[in-house]
Amino acid sequence: MARTIEPEKLALKRREILDTAQRLVLTKGYEKMSIKDVLDELQISSGAFHHYFDSRGALLEALTERIQEETEKPLLPIVHDPHLSAIEKLQGFFATLDRLRIAQKADVVKLLRVWYTDDNAIVRQKVDDAVFKQRAPLLTTIVLQGIQEDVFTTAYPDQAGEVILSLVQGMGNTHAKLLLSLEQECDERRCVEDIVSVHAAYMDAIERVLGAPPNSLYRADVEAVKVWVAALRGNDCA
Template sequence: MARTVKPEEFAAKRGEILDAAQRLVLTKGYEQMSIQDILDYVRISSGAFHHYFDSRRALLDALIERIQQESEKPLLPIIHDPQLNAIEKLQGFFDTLDRLRSARKADVVKLVRVWYNDDNAIVRQKVDDAVLAQRAPLLTKIVRQGIQEGIFTISHPDKAGEVILSLLQGMGNTHARLLLSLEHEANEQRNVEEIVSTHAAYMEAIERVLGAPPNSLHRTDAAAVKVWIEAIRENSDHA
């Protein structure tokens, strides 16, 4: 006779398995992570695992879905705030993502260290695709509001969210590479200046894509960059 599991117990154990998978992806890489690793971490049997997930691929899909849901929640209040104009919403969108990263600096630094390894290529691409599918419509909604307000002038608003996110992903990849290179680069000031100028270049590109007024979006500064440099160094000291 099959064992009956209460919905809350099922959700809790499923979440525990996802927590283990997320930690293992960050420490071993997705390609090196096996189902046996999950079983050992959570201390469950293969049969128990397959009660929650049909396969390793199904586990990855569920992990990506959870990341999507968690990252979307704090953005929705900004999108739906009737008091904000389009520029304020767009800047609020960016600021919220920055605050989420800053609140978990130590975890973000650890993630960056392994995120660009070949062993995480599959999960990295899947996360990028999921983020694009999730956030592009939100950004497009902001862009349409900006067109109605006369703030933005763009010929292809339906593609605006996708273009903005492509720029943000490119900027994020460049920033990660520059920050990590500080561990082997003696000239800190040069890297700080490059990160600041890179951020300014991408923000200017987004403004031009949207036809927004120049300097309508915030640029980062050296002080903000140095906060992340300190986080990188602290992580190195404890590695």
């Protein structure tokens, strides 16, 4: 009987270690997080830790893999839905990511404050690379469908997913920096307008890369951006 539950116990302890490491990354930053911090949090021995992870680097790889898997699951049904057009899939792809962020808004705001610090530079690059490798092929699949449907006319369909994702990541980084700038200044209106403009510019660029009809992709509006401004700032400048 003990043998049948042992794999479950092992999986549970591994999740606990990953949960703790992820929490420490978000509070201290990866560069300042040590294996000892994890051991102290969980009250486990070094031997117990190394039963699951050979090193701090191995722990980072596992964290990256977990984030990659969690973000991929909700996207796959959209990409493989036979009833959706390519443009509907692309819209659904972006909308799903937006919904996930909104659903975890409080955690996203906490992450935003530490994600772009030097202490998380390594983990940020690791996650960005992993997400890029995961999502680019999914976007390419959508692009190839769009070419078959005669709604996309890109001359580089096999590279389009990578180009789109590079634009999306660039847009996300710019949005994050604009939001974080509100912690040093109180010009909310200008920040909101800048984010709306940046989003429109990047969506326009993606449409041009695809050869898609103008304005076929969603543009963020002022009210949607204000939700994030409110979550980040609270009543700091009320």
